[in-house]
Amino acid sequence: MKREGFEVATAADGDAALAQVAAFAPDLVLLDVMMPNKSGYEVCEILRADPARAGLRIVMLTAKGRETEVAKGIALGADAYVTKPFSTKDLVAQVKSLLG
Amino acid sequence: MNAKTRFALAVVMLGLLMTGPFLLTVGVLWADLGADERAGFLAAMDRWLPIGGLITIVALILGLQLLRALFRQYVQGLMAMAETLRLMLGANRNFRVTLDGPPEVQELARAANDLAQQRDALLGDVEAQIGEAKASVEAEKNRLAALMSELALGVVVCNLDGRILLYNNRARLQFVALAQGPTSMSGGALIGLGRSIFSILERAQVAHALENIRQRLQKGSAESVAHFITTTRTGQLLRAQMAPVLRTEAEGLAAGGDDCRITGYVLTIENITKSFEREAQRDQVLQQLTDGSRAALGNIRAAVENLIESPDMEPAFRERFLGVIDDETRRMSERLGKTMNDFADSLKTRWPLEDVLGIDVVAAAQRRIEDRLKLATKSESLDDALWIRADSFTLIQAMTFLASRLQDHYDIRELRFRLLAEGKMAFIDLIWSGTPVSSETLYTWELEPMHVAGEVSPLTLRDMAERHGGEIWYQRDKAAHRAYFRLVLPVADTPEVQHVESLPHARSESRPEYYDFDLFNFSDTRIDLDRKLTEVAYSVFDTETTGLEPSAGDEIIQIGAVRAINGRLLRQEVIDQIIDPRRPLKPEGIPIHGITEDMVRGQPTIDVVLPVFHEFCADTVLVAHNAAFDMRFLQLKQESTGLVFDQPVLDTLLLSAVIHPNQESHRLEAIAERLGINVIGRHTALGDAFVTGEVFLKMVPLLADMGIHTLREALAAAEQTYYARVKY
Numbered sequence: 157m158k159r160e161g162f163e164v165a166t167a168a169d170g171d172a173a174l175a176q177v178a179a180f181a182p183d184l185v186l187l188d189v190m191m192p193n194k195s196g197y198e199v200c201e202i203l204r205a206d207p208a209r210a211g212l213r214i215v216m217l218t219a220k221g222r223e224t225e226v227a228k229g230i231a232l233g234a235d236a237y238v239t240k241p242f243s244t245k246d247l248v249a250q251v252k253s254l255l256g
Numbered sequence: 257m258n259a260k261t262r263f264a265l266a267v268v269m270l271g272l273l274m275t276g277p278f279l280l281t282v283g284v285l286w287a288d289l290g291a292d293e294r295a296g297f298l299a300a301m302d303r304w305l306p307i308g309g310l311i312t313i314v315a316l317i318l319g320l321q322l323l324r325a326l327f328r329q330y331v332q333g334l335m336a337m338a339e340t341l342r343l344m345l346g347a348n349r350n351f352r353v354t355l356d357g358p359p360e361v362q363e364l365a366r367a368a369n370d371l372a373q374q375r376d377a378l379l380g381d382v383e384a385q386i387g388e389a390k391a392s393v394e395a396e397k398n399r400l401a402a403l404m405s406e407l408a409l410g411v412v413v414c415n416l417d418g419r420i421l422l423y424n425n426r427a428r429l430q431f432v433a434l435a436q437g438p439t440s441m442s443g444g445a446l447i448g449l450g451r452s453i454f455s456i457l458e459r460a461q462v463a464h465a466l467e468n469i470r471q472r473l474q475k476g477s478a479e480s481v482a483h484f485i486t487t488t489r490t491g492q493l494l495r496a497q498m499a500p501v502l503r504t505e506a507e508g509l510a511a512g513g514d515d516c517r518i519t520g521y522v523l524t525i526e527n528i529t530k531s532f533e534r535e536a537q538r539d540q541v542l543q544q545l546t547d548g549s550r551a552a553l554g555n556i557r558a559a560v561e562n563l564i565e566s567p568d569m570e571p572a573f574r575e576r577f578l579g580v581i582d583d584e585t586r587r588m589s590e591r592l593g594k595t596m597n598d599f600a601d602s603l604k605t606r607w608p609l610e611d612v613l614g615i616d617v618v619a620a621a622q623r624r625i626e627d628r629l630k631l632a633t634k635s636e637s638l639d640d641a642l643w644i645r646a647d648s649f650t651l652i653q654a655m656t657f658l659a660s661r662l663q664d665h666y667d668i669r670e671l672r673f674r675l676l677a678e679g680k681m682a683f684i685d686l687i688w689s690g691t692p693v694s695s696e697t698l699y700t701w702e703l704e705p706m707h708v709a710g711e712v713s714p715l716t717l718r719d720m721a722e723r724h725g726g727e728i729w730y731q732r733d734k735a736a737h738r739a740y741f742r743l744v745l746p747v748a749d750t751p752e753v754q755h756v757e758s759l760p761h762a763r764s765e766s767r768p769e770y771y772d773f774d775l776f777n778f779s780d781t782r783i784d785l786d787r788k789l790t791e792v793a794y795s796v797f798d799t800e801t802t803g804l805e806p807s808a809g810d811e812i813i814q815i816g817a818v819r820a821i822n823g824r825l826l827r828q829e830v831i832d833q834i835i836d837p838r839r840p841l842k843p844e845g846i847p848i849h850g851i852t853e854d855m856v857r858g859q860p861t862i863d864v865v866l867p868v869f870h871e872f873c874a875d876t877v878l879v880a881h882n883a884a885f886d887m888r889f890l891q892l893k894q895e896s897t898g899l900v901f902d903q904p905v906l907d908t909l910l911l912s913a914v915i916h917p918n919q920e921s922h923r924l925e926a927i928a929e930r931l932g933i934n935v936i937g938r939h940t941a942l943g944d945a946f947v948t949g950e951v952f953l954k955m956v957p958l959l960a961d962m963g964i965h966t967l968r969e970a971l972a973a974a975e976q977t978y979y980a981r982v983k984y
Contacts, residue, residue, distance in 0.1 A: 201695040224727040
């Protein structure tokens with residue numbers, strides 16, 4: 157990502173992710189579903205519930221690829237859902253297209 | 257000699273006995289008297305005779321009157337009482353003797369009435385007991401039938417000859433699914449009361465299982481159940497469990513204490529073809545994943561090793577190895593993705609999920625919520641054709657749990673339900689308006705064991721969702737000021753059940769006739785002309801045709817048939833099929849049979865339908881109204897289909913002529929009216945077959961009154977009638 161010219165901040169769990177979003181104010185969040193403390197779904201919902209972050213893009217990453225999980229991610233407000241394993245090239249392309 | 261004459265004779269005899277000695281004495285005295293004495297006596301008599309005569313006449317009249325009164329009261333009175341008693345004995349139990357006549361007779365009448373009173377009380381008692389016993393037997397039967405029909409396993413009960421005495425709806429559905437040919441018809445052909453189970457299961461296998469059970473019973477083993485797996489003619493895999501039906505003590509004694517106590521067996525049948533296939537599929541997935549991944553991993557590993565071992569490799573080689581790694585990883589990703597998509601279902605946990613109709617589950621949940629929580633519910637757009645794979649109990653528990661939480665914490669007044677499908681997913685939404693719930697709340701609830709109204713489940717909402725391979729989330733509909741929980745569940749494959757719901761008669765009566773335990777005593781299935789009409793299985797059928805001249809090219813366009821056995825018409829076991837005659841319909845026929853070109857188009861042809869019908873009729877006697885007509889059509893097809901209908905045929909038209917030779921009309925309507933049968937749905941083949949069947953069943957006892965008991969006798973009697981001469 158950095159190589160592609162993006163500024164990147166990372167977080168190790170759900171709570172840290174929320175703190176990072178507050179501190180760093182990103183344009184886009186890459187959110188893993190399976191995280192300690194708070195799941196990606198929870199973080200996604202909390203971010204979406206905040207009207208100040210209406211423009212924030214959320215891409216969910218997961219190893220679970222079931223149709224029901226994808227449906228849940230989209231329903232909870234994710235802009236895209238990428239299942240592992242994915243190629244970094246594809247992910248970058250996805251991010252670029254979301255950021256327009 | 258009637259009572260009056262006897263009484264009169266007795267009176268005369270009595271009179272003679274009483275006056276005889278006196279007259280005899282007078283005669284002897286008279287003969288003994290001399291002439292003077294006689295003259296003196298006559299002179300004396302002359303003076304007193306008129307008075308004496310008068311007195312005698314008056315006394316005689318009085319005597320006669322007295323006799324008459326006595327006769328009336330003691331003879332006629334008693335006879336009348338006897339008649340009344342007879343009436344009380346038979347026709348009218350509540351009748352009582354009127355207290356009339358002299359005290360002695362009245363006393364007798366009172367005693368008779370008391371006796372009658374006592375008898376009535378006893379009879380009433382006995383009747384009440386019989387009624388009670390009957391009701392409890394009936395209730396038990398109904399409970400059994402209800403239990404059977406709702407069981408998720410197919411159950412079939414057979415007697416030792418393999419005749420089916422009972423089957424449940426599940427068994428029927430399973431066999432419908434097994435059937436070859438047009439499925440709407442052939443399910444009935446495979447399973448039916450009185451039919452042989454051996455048309456479905458291998459005779460040898462059933463006999464073997466039975467033998468196992470017998471041996472175990474003889475050894476006194478408590479475990480008297482046999483299991484076997486069998487394939488059907490259509491290649492389906494069935495798992496069967498067989499349990500014996502043992503003769504009760506009383507029956508055993510009646511049967512003379514036979515050492516073998518088995519009178520039949522209960523088969524529980526499960527079609528494991530699907531689960532077997534799923535298992536096989538799972539194996540295949542594993543196989544593909546390991547084999548496929550192994551090759552790819554091997555290539556990647558080789559490339560990586562080469563790259564590590566030769567750091568200063570030529571750029572062209574290096575590029576090639578990197579290309580290999582890139583290719584193989586991409587291919588592995590693709591394979592993984594594809595496997596997930598293709599086999600998602602078979603990789604799911606093996607929680608016992610069942611195919612259920614979505615609206616049924618929702619309705620049950622609504623009932624439970626209203627019942628337990630006193631919370632009003634409503635339905636919004638429910639997809640009534642949506643089948644889901646679910647453990648309905650846990651699912652309903654989950655919905656009730658959510659409702660109770662909402663009610664407790666958010667004080668909601670009404671919960672609405674929505675059911676919709678999207679691809680392979682089904683959504684059940686629980687919607688409420690007013691206070692929104694925070695997302696965290698649902699996450700907390702998701703992890704709590706589900707406690708509802710005193711019921712505790714160790715499972716959580718999350719468990720429920722995971723076991724279904726489903727999801728659950730919370731969404732808000734801000735515009736409508738509403739929020740909902742969405743349960744996502746897998747959609748079921750179109751289940752076997754569906755088309756049977758649309759069978760016209762499957763749901764027509766409240767209690768389907770899926771059992772007849774009297775058939776335990778039915779043994780032989782073969783048709784023997786000397787068997788009683790009451791002991792034969794019948795296929796009553798009717799056809800609709802393009803016209804009335806089979807030999808001039810008219811064709812069958814509809815067959816309706818229903819089975820009858822043991823005096824009952826089995827309205828669940830039917831064939832109702834429209835047939836494409838492959839020729840234009842005659843416009844004049846359409847108003848009669850109501851079948852139009854549109855209806856026959858796309859229907860199977862007679863070559864397909866006739867084998868099914870032939871199987872349906874196997875081992876039964878055919879019954880039709882004006883059978884000669886229908887049989888002619890079947891005969892004309894004999895050559896092209898090779899199917900021969902050589903079983904005996906009874907014709908209700910001819911039998912009617914046997915029973916009521918002096919009636920003018922032997923049309924089906926006229927006979928039905930004479931026999932008091934309601935005619936509905938005439939002029940569809942199945943409707944007419946029903947009427948014909950009912951007519952026939954009413955005719956059997958009437959024929960018996962005429963001394964016609966066996967098939968042979970019925971056929972011979974029918975042959976004698978004038979109508980038997982009509983040829984088509």
